[in-house]
Amino acid sequence: MKSQNIVTTTLPALSIGQTGRVVQLHTRRPVDQRLLALGLMPGMLVRLVRTAPLGDPIEVEFQNQNVSLRKAEAESVEVELLPATPPSSGA
């Protein structure tokens, strides 16, 4: 992997409409277990669709599904930036 020019950030830090590829996520909390069960795992593309009017939670799209989750819980998902395109199916 070309490790120098990969920019990584966290899922809630994506700007709206931006797509990222999951690099890693925590695995021990129930929320991580749930995300894994839904198919959010390293290598997947995930897009930040919107934030709620009050600023939290956020809505993300991955694997052809839209899911709402709280920022604090999404913080642990580390993504590398991709151009803003809708995700096709996972990698």
Next chain:
Amino acid sequence: MDAASPQDAHSPRIALIGNPNTGKSTLFNALTGLRQRVGNYPGVTVSKKSGALILPGGVRAELIDLPGLYSLAAASLDERVVIDVLCGHLSGTPVPDAIVCVVDSTNLLRNLFLASQVAELGIPMMLVLNQVDVSRKFGVQIDTAKLSERLGGIPVVAASAWHGEGIPEVRAAIATLLEKKTRMPRIAWHACVQEALDILRSGLERAGAHPLPVPELQRVLFDTTTPVLDRIQCDAHAVERIVAAARECIRRGGFNPFAAEPVLHYERLKHVLDGVATTRTDGAHTFTQRLDRILLNRVLGTFIFFVSMTAVFASVFWLAAIPQGWIETGIGWLGNTAEKWLEGSPILQSLVTKGVIDGVGAFMSFLPQILILFFFVAVLEDSGYMARAAFLMDKLFSWCGLNGKCFVPMLSGYACAIPSVMATRTIEDPKSRLATIFIIPFMSCSARLPVYSLMIGAFLVPKIGTLNGGLVMVAMYLLGLIVAIPTAWVFTRFILKTRSQPFVLEMPRYQVPKPRDVLLRMAQSGWEFVRRAGTIIFAITIIVWALLYFPHADEVALSTKKTFVAERAKDAGKKVEEIEAILEKATREEFIAGQVKQTGKKAEEIEAALEKATREGFIEEKAKETGKAPEEIEEALEADGGDPKKNKLAAALKQHIALAAALEAHIEPAASLEKQTEAAFVEHSYLGRFGKLLQPVFDPAGFDWKITIGVLASFPAREVIVSTLGITYSLGGEADEESDDLKKAMAESVWTSGPRIGKPIFTIPVVFGIMAFFALCSQCGATLATITKEAGWRWAVASFFYMTSLAWVIAVLCYQVGNLF
């Protein structure tokens, strides 16, 4: 039929599993029709639905609808129940003979993860690829034959439960499955997982644990916490060490032990699905996306949200009042009829009218609210908007341990707690759900309104004006919320020890709700309420009736009469015997007889005249006479301030209704005595005596024995306080919060003993204390019955004591602090 046929031993049991929202319940309904039973799993509040399924060939099978879940990792109670059912750990529910896994055909990969996990259990299984109508629209093509072949030949049926498509095929496939017992092949685990499972098994065996089947060993290995460990009775530290060693083995194989399971299953499934399903062309998705752009928009979305929630609230609050009015009229008519019928036997009369009929009325009157709220809940959920509402509101609730799904039940709590507690079923997280159930009764429901109206109208408006009175009313409505929020915070943080479910919410596709589903949901919730809570409410009403009626000693009536007659005699300067004679004759019949003698008219004529001797009767008659509209007559009556001295028409009216006034004056002594007797019976009933005994408890809040009796009598339903006060103030139970007589009687009442003798009872601090008490106290048997049903009796008891003691503390504070000024 052959006597040894297997269905004689037991009919086959088939479990429906699948992710949430895939259509399990819809399929369940399509397969069983209305042959279903709804209950709870023993010891937990997860609802259990089972129904009879008739297979081709007439074999009867039992179909079980299980709660939806994404994974076998048992994070929530629902998920635990599913695993326990599938493993046969629940007493009385043996392992199912076959599993029907319902899969959303628009998202096969994610849905098959659960199937692949469940395959480890080795139970015969088939797949229903549901919602093919939608996936077809999305352009997804699925080769079911190929999928079946890749999954070891298990039946795979494409269906659309909602449209009834593929249902006969599902039925036939279930029959085949029961016969052939095909199983979905287990995943070929990576060597490191195999090794880890071996380490775990042998380690636990050596530590002396119960031997565990492989699927449960996997739960111990893969899950951060698991209920399986609670069962194996083995030194926790030893187990921890063994599990750590097994996980280390997975790590050496290059996997994260907590992610290995989904990663490996997903990898397997990608191969399974390769060439089986075409990926969707995303065109059809855009309807939901476009709608979300509006409905989740910062400004427009928030606005639409508030408009729709206002509509929900207004309907539960006002719309429900209309059928409630009908029910009340019906119950009132029934009561009057029964009263006449049972004239001869006073106990039976009172039991039937005040106990049975009022008891039925008490829970019947909740039905309109339940049906209306569940209409909206069904529409909101089925359309997909509920998840959006939760998304919009979550931030407001998350800081106190709740989540966005708590909004609708809390809002409707302002109309009535009963349907709202039932509606908490839409909250998946059991912790937020319990906390919400706990705080809903604090929301100021419509039954509190009469208490506020009476107190504010009688004591505050005369002193501080209508506007400030209105502000106090608003404050009373906020009080419950002010108490509820910290309660929820403390409750979720310190009292409920279970972990919160993560708030990960799928945003479903929008769709038009099906009227049939909505009606079914309404009917089911209404019926469940009548069946489960209805009996409790009925029983409470009867018990309170008995406590207020008995012992009903004749001496009470006799001594009341004696005092009454003596008082009247003294006031009028007449002899006791004279008063008694007047009382004897103070009946309607005697009055009519007297009129007959005086005027020479027939009794029937007098009756008819009496019937019409009202303002309405007068207006009607005049309208007929003059040919004018009733409104014009009404106006003419109001002219000159309606003063009979200046207004001729008003003078005529006065004459017209003089007969009715004369009747009233004639029967007044008997009517007054009757009301006083009623008051005396209540005072001397078991509840009345208990109230007097308990008065010292409420003394620090400034409540006298009459208020105390009122408080006690209104534990089953807080709104009865007004009629109870009416009775204890000798005005009869018909007095309502608008009654000027009641307001006057209360304002004039003074302490008759003790240090405050001669001082008024209803001072401003007492009035505030009473309102706060009624705002916070747990005075609704129906709510407690509903909480018992939804969360178990322990929570109902906790709710009762918490609310009641808090109400007492606040009422005492009002009085004590108020008296400092």
